[in-house]
Each structure stands twice: as C-alpha cells, then as structure tokens.
Amino acid sequence: LLLLLFLQLSVRAQDCGLNAINEADGFYNIGKFNETISKLNGCLAAKDGFSYNEKVQAYRLIAMAYLAMDSTENAGIVIQKMLALKNNFEVDARDPERFRIQVNFIRAQMQAQLTSSVSKKAESIALAPATISIITEEDILQRGYTDLEQVFHDLPGFDISRTSGLTYSVIFQRGYRTAANTDRTLILVDGVENNEMWSNAASISRQNPLSNIKRVEVIYGPASTIYGANAFVGVINVITKNAEDYFKQTDAREDQTKLTKYKITGQFAAGSMQSKFGDLTMAVKKRDVFFSITGRLYSGNDTDLSGYPDWDNTWSAGDFGPNRYQQVFTAPFTQAIADQYQLLDPTGTYHTVTATQILPTPAAITLAETLDQANYKKGYNGIGTAFSDPIKNGLLTAKLHLGDFKLGMEIQRWSEG
Numbered sequence: 001l002l003l004l005l006f007l008q009l010s011v012r013a014q015d016c017g018l019n020a021i022n023e024a025d026g027f028y029n030i031g032k033f034n035e036t037i038s039k040l041n042g043c044l045a046a047k048d049g050f051s052y053n054e055k056v057q058a059y060r061l062i063a064m065a066y067l068a069m070d071s072t073e074n075a076g077i078v079i080q081k082m083l084a085l086k087n088n089f090e091v092d093a094r095d096p097e098r099f100r101i102q103v104n105f106i107r108a109q110m111q112a113q114l115t116s117s118v119s120k121k122a123e124s125i126a127l128a129p130a131t132i133s134i135i136t137e138e139d140i141l142q143r144g145y146t147d148l149e150q151v152f153h154d155l156p157g158f159d160i161s162r163t164s165g166l167t168y169s170v171i172f173q174r175g176y177r178t179a180a181n182t183d184r185t186l187i188l189v190d191g192v193e194n195n196e197m198w199s200n201a202a203s204i205s206r207q208n209p210l211s212n213i214k215r216v217e218v219i220y221g222p223a224s225t226i227y228g229a230n231a232f233v234g235v236i237n238v239i240t241k242n243a244e245d246y247f248k249q250t251d252a253r254e255d256q257t258k259l260t261k262y263k264i265t266g267q268f269a270a271g272s273m274q275s276k277f278g279d280l281t282m283a284v285k286k287r288d289v290f291f292s293i294t295g296r297l298y299s300g301n302d303t304d305l306s307g308y309p310d311w312d313n314t315w316s317a318g319d320f321g322p323n324r325y326q327q328v329f330t331a332p333f334t335q336a337i338a339d340q341y342q343l344l345d346p347t348g349t350y351h352t353v354t355a356t357q358i359l360p361t362p363a364a365i366t367l368a369e370t371l372d373q374a375n376y377k378k379g380y381n382g383i384g385t386a387f388s389d390p391i392k393n394g395l396l397t398a399k400l401h402l403g404d405f406k407l408g409m410e411i412q413r414w415s416e417g
Contacts, residue, residue, distance in 0.1 A: 016043035021054055024061050033065040056086050064099050072102075079106045090404070108244040115217055130223070135216040137241075146269060146277065147298070148208040148216075148238070157220055157234075164302040164389060168205040168416055173233045174220060186223070186231040189238045190399075190408065193230070200230050207393035207414050209279035209296035211266045214241045243290035243401065246283040260286045275300030275391075290401040295394070302389035302416060311387045315373060325368050329360035391416045 020043045027036040040058040043049035050058055059082035066075035079102060083089060087107075091100040115132060135151055145151055149169050152158045159172040171182045178184055181201035187194040195202045216238050223231040247261045266280035279296035305311040331337055333356050341351050341358060350364035360368075379385050393414040400407045 016046055016049040017051070017054060020049075021057050021061070024058070028061055028065055028068075031068075033068050036065040037062050052085075056082060056089060059085070060089075060095075060099075063102070064096060067096065067098050067102065075099075075102060076106060079103055080110065083107055083110055104244075108248065131220040133218040133220070135218070137214055140210055140213065145210065147206040148210070148213075149204045149206065151216060152204075155218060164305075164416075166416070167201075167203070168302075171202075171204055176233045183230065184232040186227050186235045187238070188227075188235065189397075189410065190240055191237065192408070193227075194238075195230055203412075203414065205393060205414055205416065206277065206298040206391070207296060207395045207412055208238070209281070209294050209395060209397070211279045211281045211296075212240045212292065212294040212397070214239045214245050240294075240397075240399070241281075241283075241292070242399075243283075243285045246292070247285050260284070271300075273301045273304070288401075288403045291399070293396070293398040295396045298391060298393040300391050302391055304387065305389070306387035313386045315376065320369060320372050320376075322365050322369075325365040326360060329364060329368070331358045333357055389416070 020039060024036045024039045027033070027039065040062050044055065044058055059078050063075045063078040063082065066072075066078060083103070083106065087110075089103070091103050115134070133155060135155075140151070143151075143154065149160075149171075152171055153160055157174050159175070159177070161170045161172070162168065163170065167181050171185065172178075173185045176184055181199070182204065183195070183200040183202070185202065187202040187204065216236065219231075219235040219237075221234060223235045227235055246263045246265075261284065263283045264281070266278065268276075268278040270276040275298075277296065277298040277300075279294065281292060281294040283290070283292035285291075306313065309316075333353065337358060338353050341353070345351055348361075350361055350367070352359050352361060376385055391414075393416065395410070395412045397410040398408070
C-alpha cells in the first residue's frame with residue numbers, strides 16, 4: 001500500500017514542474033492553445049505544482065496562448081498576475097510582438113499603484129507595512145508649488161522653520177527637532193541618499209526641479225533597518241520620471257520599440273524680490289535606450305531683514321562706542337607692555353600708564369571710532385554693509401537607461417544667506 005501511494009505521488013509530481021512547462025510549450029508551438037492553458041492552470045492550482053520561476057513561465061505561456069486566441073482581456077488578467085509575482089519581468093526577443101507590447105502597456109498602468117520606498121521592493125501602496133503619503137505630479141501642478149520645499153508645508157507631521165539664512169529652511173518631522181538642521185529625515189532621489197555626507201543634513205531649498213518629478217513618497221516613522229541611522233523619523237523619496245512617464249503608451253496595439261521619441265517640458269516664472277526661476281527637461285527614447293537631462297536655475301533676493309536692529313546697517317554705539325573701545329584697549333600693566341607702548345607712542349598721545357593699567361586716551365578712542373566707521377561704510381571686497389541676501393541656486397541631473405543598465409548623475413549648487 002505504501003509503495004502504491006509513493007508511486008502515485010511521484011506521478012503527480014512529474015505531471016507539474018519543469019516537465020509541465022516543456023509539455024505546455026510544445027502544445028503552444030503546435031497551436032493547441034486550450035491544452036496549454038488547461039495543463040498549466042491545473043499545476044498553478046496545485047499546492048506544490050510550480051516553483052517561483054516556473055510560475056512566472058507558466059503565466060507567460062498562458063498569456064501568449066490567450067493572445068493567440070484573441071482573448072485580450074484574459075491575457076491582461078494573466079499578465080497582471082505575472083507582473084505582481086515578478087515586477088521586473090523582462091520579455092524575450094523571441095516572444096510574440098503582441099505579447100511584448102501588452103506586457104509593457106500593463107506594467108506602465110500597474111506601476112502607478114506601487115511603491116518601493118518602504119521595503120526597497122515594489123509592492124502595493126495599500127499593502128505596504130508603513131504609514132505613507134504620496135504626492136503625485138498632478139498634486140504638484142494643481143497646488144501650484146514652485147519648489148520642493150513648499151510641498152512639505154501642506155503635509156501632516158512636518159514643522160518648517162524658514163530662516164532664509166545659510167540654510168534656507170529646516171524641516172522637522174513628527175515633532176523631532178535637532179540643532180543640526182534636517183539630519184534625522186533621510187532624503188532620497190530615486191532611492192539614492194541625498195543628505196550631505198559630512199553632517200548628514202538635507203538641503204531642501206529652491207534648487208530642486210519639479211518638471212521631472214513623478215511623485216514624492218513620504219514614509220512616517222523609523223526606517224533605520226532598511227536605510228540606516230539617518231532615517232530615524234522618516235524617509236522622503238523623490239521619484240523622477242522614466243521613459244514610460246514621458247512617453248506614455250495609450251494604445252496597447254502600438255509598438256513603441258520602432259519609434260524614436262523626443263519630449264521637452266519645463267516651467268518658468270518670476271515674482272517679487274527679483275526672484276525668477278526656470279527648469280527644463282529634455283528626454284529621448286529609442287527602443288530600449290532612454291536618456292533625459294534636467295536643469296534648474298533660481299535667482300533673486302531673500303526676505304528683507306533690514307528693518308531689524310541686527311541688520312539695519314546702523315552704527316551701534318554698543319558695538320563701536322567709547323565704552324566699548326575703553327574696555328577693549330585697556331590692558332593690565334607690565335613693564336614689557338609699557339615699554340612697547342612708549343616706543344610706538346613716545347608723546348603719550350594715545351595712552352596713559354597707571355600703577356596697574358595701561359589706558360587709552362580720548363584721542364585714541366576718537367581715532368579708533370573714526371577709522372572703524374570709515375571701514376564699515378566701505379565694506380569688504382567691494383561688498384557693502386547694507387543688508388542683502390542674494391540667491392543663486394542651480395541643479396543639473398541626467399539619467400541614461402540601456403536596457404537594464406542604468407546610469408545617473410546629479411550636480412547641485414546653492415549660494416544663499
């Protein structure tokens with residue numbers, strides 16, 4: 001009895017697995033499409049019928065069989081299951097052209113509902129094990145944002161301190177404030193860390209372009225297990241556009257591989273305080289080669305603080321007055337210092353000596369104040385002392401895709417404060 005049971009299990013095992021894939025492939029090649037579908041569906045329904053890679057190949061064959069019978073709707077359902085199992089599935093050059101086109105079309109539709117920021121693996125937004133907010137390209141356009149920093153003013157859980165100094169804006173997440181700017185929220189661009197390497201601070205100013213942003217994914221809560229210590233309170237992943245975003249396939253019957261496509265998109269604006277900006281994206285695609293380059297420039301003047309005492313360009317007696325000079329120029333008496341003063345000022349015009357101190361005379365204080373005021377008004381290296389806060393920010397980024405090979409570059413420059 002045990003021998004018969006073992007033989008029965010062995011026969012069932014041989015009915016599925018790689019043998020079933022090869023048999024179904026044979027059915028497909030001779031036009032027996034119903035047999036192909038029936039054979040593979042039986043093994044897919046079995047508990048241990050196929051391994052992971054065998055399931056992917058089974059879905060591939062079933063979808064091709066449905067397409068061969070012009071059952072596009074059923075083929076689409078099977079392709080969705082295949083891509084859910086393996087999102088980075090790559091079609092083979094020997095696969096039917098119609099199948100290749102359908103896979104690319106459905107993949108583009110499905111990617112809008114996926115996120116990879118939570119676990120570095122594509123998964124449904126609804127099933128991701130984290131609190132996550134998605135800001136799409138449409139949200140950015142409808143809200144009228146002109147730079148990336150403005151996005152976070154409308155998101156829950158963020159406190160923004162806009163200093164308009166050397167650091168334009170400091171962003172705190174989930175109430176956690178630090179003295180080292182935004183160093184406990186990790187900023188990613190296409191999954192690559194964008195925080196400054198030395199201080200771990202993130203510079204979120206006006207240098208980031210918006211014309212190439214597909215969406216911004218915000219994770220609330222620690223993600224240090226995946227991303228390291230900087231992701232203590234959250235992660236912000238700025239996802240830029242790829243070929244399928246610039247060149248959307250609206251018709252599944254259209255073969256995108258035979259076309260060379262070009263696209264230029266951008267935005268330009270000007271506002272108060274001589275502020276103006278522009279960012280421009282150019283993209284080109286030919287078969288499996290895609291290249292895009294994006295640049296942004298922002299210039300202007302920041303918030304005018306000249307109405308405040310510290311910035312009003314007014315001579316302050318507290319900083320440069322008689323009492324200040326009296327304090328600075330007074331020195332304890334030693335014979336060596338007294339001899340130096342006597343050598344430099346033999347007539348005693350600018351100093352007097354007591355038993356315990358060497359003191360400045362009124363003539364010394366008046367001369368020092370006159371010289372300081374003259375230099376103060378002259379400025380330094382041609383830059384006046386009147387308040388000014390010019391801004392010159394820029395960013396250049398490019399990406400190249402050659403099939404599965406991806407290469408990216410980014411250069412940032414900002415001068416403000």
